[in-house]
Amino acid sequence: MPTTRRQFLSLAGSVTVIPIVTLRPLEATPAMLNTAIRNVVGEAPIRTGKVKLDIPPLVENGNTVPMTVSVASPMTADDYVKSIHIFNEKNPQPNIGNFYLNPSSGRAQVSTRIRLADTQKVVAVARLSDDSFWQVTADIVVTLAACTEEVN
Amino acid sequence: MAALINVPSRAKRGDIIEIRTLTSHIMETGFRRTVDGALVPRDIITSFTCRYNGTEIFRADLFPAIAANPYLSFFTVAKESGKFEFAWIGDNGYSSTASASITVE
């Protein structure tokens, strides 16, 4: 089928790339993210390292994003991960999940599926048995699906 | 409603085994609105626990950012034969359980 005149004119007239912008009334702000982290960590320092966050950097749909978090730890009675806390920057609420482990976990690794309302940062914080805190941050790009249903 | 549990049926003592669970739940965030502008009330699973022969080995607090039909995978050391019990608790009095057994040699 040939290109219609209307299509051609629209194409020719649309040289600039229009960015895809979504406006959401409810967003967790970086301040909310920080507060949520401080609610778990208190005043303790948070060091970067030990924690690994495995999320596809470009997700196919923000409604169901596979995520694996793991912490480098021997998981012995003297040295283990007590808990892992996952946060996000721009969902309506900054918390995603808290996971509580113990030496009999054997491996400090948890997988789940999360919702990300927009392109944003995800932060994982681990609390070790010596009550030190370690974190990692990942930047996730959420692509928008085409031909979605009407919101209802 | 259904839950899918994946626990190895057999393991050697001391093996680190993966446990995977998937359960049916809408996980309504409480942030969505209908076309009329009414807020759809939150309806989520808030807590998950796994016990191994009665001892809690894993627990999770879940928030609206967990996707519908929550999936969780975690690890434990196979210590003895017995039973894993799973419990999901949520809004509006939601509660469901499942179990799986393991033979440890």
Added chain:
Amino acid sequence: MNLWRAIVLAVLVATAPALLAGEIPPDAHRSGYSFMGPDTRAMQDDDTSNPGMLFVLDGEALWGKKTGGADKACADCHGDARSSMKGVAARYPAFDKALARPVTLDQRINLCRANHQQAAPLPYESRDILALSAFVAHQSRGVAITAGDDPQLKPFVEQGRNLFMQREGQLNLACTNCHDDNFEKRLAGSPITQAQPTGYPLYRLEWQTLGSLERRLRSCMTGVRAQAYDYGAPELTALELYLMARARGMPMETPAVRP
């Protein structure tokens, strides 16, 4: 709205250069699976992590549950679905002699409920109809699609094909413009697939639930700014039949997972 302007632009960029390709030869058929990323593929591949399997389990329970005025279960007539239902979904939509038209698997389940169980029909997209239809279609996983082979279906396949080729909506696009001519290009960040209906009902990450092919077709129509046909409309059945006939020979994947 900027999003829609971007989508329109993307569509126009995608469709403008190549509107000559036409129908896809059978040896170039590709399931939507092949367009997905590794994480979404992994979700479909493992039955204990595929959320569609939750519905299959529910469907299995419903299969054995007595219901309606006749107090009969599906299993009371059809026995073990693993043998009796194997390959059935690969033949649907199928011609119904009494109605003299094709019926979808969902409609067949409701006809069975009305005629043999004296039970009320299950609403389209309700959990129970999706669960039963996922359970039945799952028995055909791996079976090659043969829908549309029945000669009585010929005019309906043709009707579906015409609808597939017909431009509609404010964007004035036909299914074929995207799914025959421009698959593997992108639309607002998502790959355009060939629209092969191999995995329905399927679990769509966007929906966060299982959904029927009719639901998917209706989303597409909304996407091109057309008025979507109602659930159960003969046009949707004809489109479903054409898509299944077009996918002839491809293996069923139910329950598939798609973004």
